[in-house]
Amino acid sequence: MISTRTGTTISVRNLSYAYLDPESQAQLPVLSSVSFDVAQSELVCIVGPSGCGKTTLLRILAGFIHPLQGTLEINGHPIDGPSPERILLFQELHLFYWMTVVGNVEFALEARGVPKPARRPRALDVIEFVGLDGFERYYPHQLSGGMRQRLGLARAFAAEPAILLMDEPFGSLDVEARSEMESEFLALHEAKKFTAIVVTHDVRQAVFLGGRIFVMSHRPASINLTVTVPFARPRQSSIRQTTEFHALEDSLSSQIRSGD
């Protein structure tokens, strides 16, 4: 099924980016000298104030945008556009509403070049993996919010990416459902050991998921602070109630608020 990718490291040095206002031709700096490393199989979170450029950074990592300055290397090589090795799970999910659950997942396999006879069984595997078995013939609009998130994950996993980039995952779910999905996502990560970068404004989520957390400043953003989360894996849902957890959460929140 989903294979384990070994040795996938991410190295970012002095990444800078600015948006160009088409009318005034003025440059709006968004990222300023962002540098960090992510080790193989690491799950890191990036937090920061709204509008600080977190999503832009993710899009650069995915290969949709070229940085204006700086380097980005995956396993020591620069990247050349989007690739199924680096799947970006969008905040809006963008599920294919005209396809069923199994259709959405099979699409990822087809795009990867998996031959037709192999697609259905592998898709069903992934669907069962995320807990959507029984709902293969449903259309996305017939699924609950949580189930749609699972479908988004299923489609992403079917591509067997070495790196999973997530933009505000589970954001549209209520607190309970989101906590559920976070625990399940951690379990998936434990099982599959992909490298993951999660961008989120939800500090609680970042502390629960992340091995390390990068805190971004206001625009033009750089990484202010790197925090190593002291909780061992596998993490139980109950750690969210501990004093250490709350302390780290509060400290990070105030760091983000002060913003520089």
Next chain:
Amino acid sequence: MLLRLRLTPADCMESFMKHTNESVLSSRQSSDWGARLRGASSVLLVIALWELLSRLSLINRNILPSFSVVALAIVRGLIKDHHPLLVDTLESVRRVAIGYAIAVTAALTLGLASALKKTLGDFVRPIVDLIRPIPPIAWIPIALLWFGFGDPPAYFLVGLGAFFPVFSNAVLGISAVDRGPVEVALCHGASRRLLFLKVILPQALPSIFTGLQTGLGVAWMVVITAELIGAQSGLGYMIQISRAQLQAEQVVAGMVMIGLIGYILSTIMEACGRLLMPWRRA
């Protein structure tokens, strides 16, 4: 399986409710017997009224024959030797089929290409926009001049009429395509072919299909008009020659057939639509 995530009861409940709510709200014709009953009874009522008014001589039978006389004319026209009504009907259908097929091929190719490649669109759209306002009827004199009588002008006029709705709706359909799913597809490394066939086209399909339906409706109306003026066969020809021969029941019989075939064509189209776009029904 290494691992299996549980679906919460809340998830299942929410999904189940969406499933059933939809079937309550969307009372489609195929399952709503109340609507079918009401529809059928209203048609029967009109027919009964028509027959009654004719029998009571409240309507001049030379101008509007009774329903029973018309029905008889239809049956005779279909059954007796040479099946004249059937032949005329098939002639009209044949002309529509060919003209429509040509129009759809040209309009979809040109429409989709102009929408996908901006530079091509910049060349094509002004020409289409300038020709579109000219109604097919206005093209009849020049069609007869160019193609003579019979089938070729009919193909031309039908093709012309059907072209514009198909073209415009194809362009509109592509413009409505959401960028998000396209980015997802690119991220997954989809080839251009896969991107077009499975991501862009399905999103454009509802609009394209509306164009196809409208185009067929226009095609059917245009073929009758073209036959009224420039043909030696077909339903359009039949009703005007029957008028000349003062056979009112044949005229009305022809009109009933025109309406019936038009109805059948659009029903078939709707069925095709449900087949092509299953996600809209679910």
